[in-house]
Amino acid sequence: MIDKYNFTEIEAKWQKKWQDADIFKTTEDETKEKYYVLEMFPYPSGKLHMGHVRNYSIGDVIARFKTMKGFNVLHPMGWDSFGLPAENAAIKHGAAPSEWTWNNIDEMRDQLCELGLSYDWDREVATCHPDYYKWMQWIFIQFYKKGLAYKKENPVNWCPSCQTVLANEQVVDGKCERCGAEVGKKELSQWYFKITDYAERLLSNLDKLPGWPEKVKTMQKNWIGKSIGAEVTFEIEEFDKGLDIFTTRPDTLYGVTYMVLAPEHPYLKDLVAGGEYEEAVKAYVDKVQHMSDIERTSTTNEKTGQFIGRYAVNPVNGKKVPIYISDYVLMDYGTGAIMAVPAHDQRDFEFAKKFGLDIIPVVDTDDPDIDVYNLKEAFAAEGNMINSEMFTGMNNQEAITKIIDYLEEKGIGKKSINYRLRDWLISRQRYWGTPIPMIYCDECGWVPEKEENLPVMLPTDVEFTGKGESPLTTSKTFAKAVCPKCGKPARREMDTMDTFLDSSWYFLRYCDAQNEKEAFNLEKIKYWMSVDQYIGGVEHAILHLMYARFFQMALYDLGLVNTDEPFVNLLTQGMVIKDGKKMSKSIGNVVSPAEIIEKYGADTARLFILFAAPPERELDWSDKGVEGSYRFLNRVHRLVYEFAEKYQDVPESYELKNKADKDLAYAMNYTIKKVSDDVGGRFNFNTAISSVMELVNEMYKYKEGEVNPGLFGEAVKNLVLVLSPFTPHICEEMWEHLGHDSFIYKEAWPVCDESALVKDTIEVVVQINGKVKEKMDVPANLNKAELEKLAMENEKVQTLTSGKNVVKVIAVPGKLVNIVVK
Ligand code: ANZ
Ligand code: ZN
Numbered sequence: 001m002i003d004k005y006n007f008t009e010i011e012a013k014w015q016k017k018w019q020d021a022d023i024f025k026t027t028e029d030e031t032k033e034k035y036y037v038l039e040m041f042p043y044p045s046g047k048l049h050m051g052h053v054r055n056y057s058i059g060d061v062i063a064r065f066k067t068m069k070g071f072n073v074l075h076p077m078g079w080d081s082f083g084l085p086a087e088n089a090a091i092k093h094g095a096a097p098s099e100w101t102w103n104n105i106d107e108m109r110d111q112l113c114e115l116g117l118s119y120d121w122d123r124e125v126a127t128c129h130p131d132y133y134k135w136m137q138w139i140f141i142q143f144y145k146k147g148l149a150y151k152k153e154n155p156v157n158w159c160p161s162c163q164t165v166l167a168n169e170q171v172v173d174g175k176c177e178r179c180g181a182e183v184g185k186k187e188l189s190q191w192y193f194k195i196t197d198y199a200e201r202l203l204s205n206l207d208k209l210p211g212w213p214e215k216v217k218t219m220q221k222n223w224i225g226k227s228i229g230a231e232v233t234f235e236i237e238e239f240d241k242g243l244d245i246f247t248t249r250p251d252t253l254y255g256v257t258y259m260v261l262a263p264e265h266p267y268l269k270d271l272v273a274g275g276e277y278e279e280a281v282k283a284y285v286d287k288v289q290h291m292s293d294i295e296r297t298s299t300t301n302e303k304t305g306q307f308i309g310r311y312a313v314n315p316v317n318g319k320k321v322p323i324y325i326s327d328y329v330l331m332d333y334g335t336g337a338i339m340a341v342p343a344h345d346q347r348d349f350e351f352a353k354k355f356g357l358d359i360i361p362v363v364d365t366d367d368p369d370i371d372v373y374n375l376k377e378a379f380a381a382e383g384n385m386i387n388s389e390m391f392t393g394m395n396n397q398e399a400i401t402k403i404i405d406y407l408e409e410k411g412i413g414k415k416s417i418n419y420r421l422r423d424w425l426i427s428r429q430r431y432w433g434t435p436i437p438m439i440y441c442d443e444c445g446w447v448p449e450k451e452e453n454l455p456v457m458l459p460t461d462v463e464f465t466g467k468g469e470s471p472l473t474t475s476k477t478f479a480k481a482v483c484p485k486c487g488k489p490a491r492r493e494m495d496t497m498d499t500f501l502d503s504s505w506y507f508l509r510y511c512d513a514q515n516e517k518e519a520f521n522l523e524k525i526k527y528w529m530s531v532d533q534y535i536g537g538v539e540h541a542i543l544h545l546m547y548a549r550f551f552q553m554a555l556y557d558l559g560l561v562n563t564d565e566p567f568v569n570l571l572t573q574g575m576v577i578k579d580g581k582k583m584s585k586s587i588g589n590v591v592s593p594a595e596i597i598e599k600y601g602a603d604t605a606r607l608f609i610l611f612a613a614p615p616e617r618e619l620d621w622s623d624k625g626v627e628g629s630y631r632f633l634n635r636v637h638r639l640v641y642e643f644a645e646k647y648q649d650v651p652e653s654y655e656l657k658n659k660a661d662k663d664l665a666y667a668m669n670y671t672i673k674k675v676s677d678d679v680g681g682r683f684n685f686n687t688a689i690s691s692v693m694e695l696v697n698e699m700y701k702y703k704e705g706e707v708n709p710g711l712f713g714e715a716v717k718n719l720v721l722v723l724s725p726f727t728p729h730i731c732e733e734m735w736e737h738l739g740h741d742s743f744i745y746k747e748a749w750p751v752c753d754e755s756a757l758v759k760d761t762i763e764v765v766v767q768i769n770g771k772v773k774e775k776m777d778v779p780a781n782l783n784k785a786e787l788e789k790l791a792m793e794n795e796k797v798q799t800l801t802s803g804k805n806v807v808k809v810i811a812v813p814g815k816l817v818n819i820v821v822k
């Protein structure tokens with residue numbers, strides 16, 4: 001009797017067996033080559049979504065495949081479990097953030113197990129666990145001691161009605177997400193990491209990452225935003241300080257017609273004090289204060305600004321130019337002041353048009369459609385210098401270097417490099433995060449907590465009202481501390497860390513997750529790092545990956561790890577969409593993993609997700625596709641069970657007796673090769689699965705004829721083996737049914753017999769004057785002359801060429817013969 005494919009039973013059975021036998025546990029083994037495959041760990045929201053299923057299915061296939069290939073595979077999972085949602089739940093439902101979080105973790109862990117994922121759960125980490133955040137605090141202190149952490153005043157989002165600090169994501173259209181009040185700014189002293197010290201290395205190291213998608217590297221490059229240019233000092237009339245500006249176009253110095261300061265520029269107050277423009281300037285500054293940088297730098301807004309009643313002097317030609325303030329100049333880039341060249345910068349062009357300022361071209365072009373003395377928009381391309389004294393006539397690129405040399409010689413400017421990358425603001429006025437382990441003493445200032453006192457525990461005697469600076473301030477016990485330096489009473493830092501810190505080193509902790517003495521042991525890091533394959537959503541292409549790279553570099557410089565890049569290869573999986581749209585509650589097109597697993601089983605869900613699209617592309621959810629995957633697994637199951645019933649005592653060795661045998665041997669070996677290449681190479685799981693489907697078709701065809709049990713048994717065995725990384729439960733079940741008492745997960749990956757792939761005969765086409773006229777099956781190993789002879793003897797060819805003059809015959813063995821006739 002043929003058993004029905006009962007996925008519910010099979011999947012529960014194997015998940016339990018795997019767990020009981022602890023088969024996914026990994027330890028360092030110097031005799032084996034290691035392979036570290038990692039999926040981005042989830043935030044424990046409580047429910048798995050299809051994006052997770054896709055991400056983890058991809059990782060699981062790779063992990064299982066590499067294991068079968070003989071690698072010592074590290075495949076861990078954990079929880080990015082600090083963050084705002086837990087705190088919001090506490091405010092809304094009164095549940096303690098820790099309780100809410102741990103319940104969610106338990107639920108999500110169960111869901112991951114139901115997918116049959118091969119994680120070594122002994123290495124599980126949760127960033128909200130004191131065993132983890134203790135070491136987070138320890139790392140913070142190492143960074144602090146190295147001068148990588150500092151405190152500085154910075155404006156934060158402040159809701160005047162809730163009396164609370166808001167995260168950027170809590171500000172919606174400038175209003176408080178909770179109460180709808182207009183959000184303002186408040187100056188708070190905040191902690192920063194000096195990621196800018198690493199700007200150049202974060203940029204140049206990208207060249208060492210050939211295994212990363214180009215688009216991700218480009219996004220990182222743009223985020224770092226390196227600009228090479230010059231700093232030039234302009235004198236201000238009747239003012240004792242020079243005005244430094246940053247420009248990427250020193251070649252345009254002779255085209256400067258005005259200057260612009262950021263409204264926050266430190267000179268501004270003194271420049272306007274007591275003057276006739278003081279009031280107007282103040283009013284403008286007030287207006288800009290409420291705008292975000294995005295609004296300020298928007299290219300679609302009409303330009304605004306205010307003359308400040310002052311003039312600067314161009315250091316190269318002594319020309320006097322007016323000074324303005326405008327929102328399009330930002331204080332925290334370059335020097336917060338610019339020289340404006342309307343002829344060659346579009347923003348300056350629009351500003352000059354609006355305020356009736358001069359436009360002086362200094363770069364000309366051969367383009368007949370552009371008249372630089374009568375521009376419709378700024379001319380930003382290359383060209384030859386005009387109106388620029390001794391630099392006139394040069395190519396402008398050449399002029400850039402020449403002018404910088406000149407500025408340096410005269411002592412009025414110098415070469416300068418700027419990065420868009422800002423220092424990382426890491427403090428949050430939140431409860432559910434890692435406490436920053438710093439103590440403020442009136443005598444000693446900021447002092448790190450003693451390492452033996454770590455972790456600085458999150459207190460539980462706090463209130464969640466949604467009001468006030470941070471729930472931590474409501475604790476009666478937390479603030480009180482003793483200065484680690486002088487022993488006097490002192491107070492603790494009330495801010496917690498940005499959760500991006502937690503996720504910047506979790507991959508290191510996985511290498512040594514249970515270490516109670518260190519964050520991680522260097523020897524273990526040396527064995528496992530770097531991560532060979534990292535997999536996650538492209539939404540993390542900038543921040544998470546940048547921060548993790550920064551941590552790795554800083555830890556490397558501290559001698560704590562042995563590589564300065566954490567992830568050798570990166571795969572960014574595409575989104576799961578339905579009906580052409582991103583799955584979302586508001587559209588109502590969400591398909592829940594639990595539903596699919598209940599109806600079809602985890603193997604079907606995995607197979608569909610891996611088959612429906614290459615991993616980097618979008619995946620269009622299709623109920624039909626799921627149904628198809630389910631039918632395919634049933635078809636495999638039937639085939640295997642029928643074989644096991646019909647043929648017992650199958651011989652180990654066999655001979656290929658006829659064409660059908662040879663064809664099946666070919667199909668089997670071809671599939672082994674194809675799946676090995678597709679999974680081992682560029683992760684083309686979809687084409688790998690197609691080739692398994694073709695093999696199944698071949699096997700159904702084959703069993704209708706004369707069956708060679710040894711060969712067929714071999715095909716059945718290999719079919720189950722190559723399918724097992726994709727659909728592990730059903731494959732374990734079939735493997736057991738075939739009489740094996742081992743886990744298929746521990747089996748060796750099958751090897752392709754290349755000799756079976758050599759076909760005895762091969763098809764070649766015959767062309768006459770370049771047009772295909774005939775196809776012939778010929779022995780595969782023919783040489784040119786033999787092939788030509790066979791073609792000319794072919795009956796159809798003879799008819800077609802009869803009476804004509806054969807001018808030339810070109811024979812390409814294995815492919816074609818072209819006969820040229822007149
Ligand atoms: C004169 C000039 C002429 C400029 C020209 C450009 C074109 P990137 O490439 O992004 O680094 N700039 C400098 N500091 C600024 C600030 N704080 N806020 C807004 N704009 C600022 O851009 C550098 C250019 O942006 C600089 O070169 C400066 O304008 C402007 F034909 O100087 B340029
Ligand atoms: Zn002290």
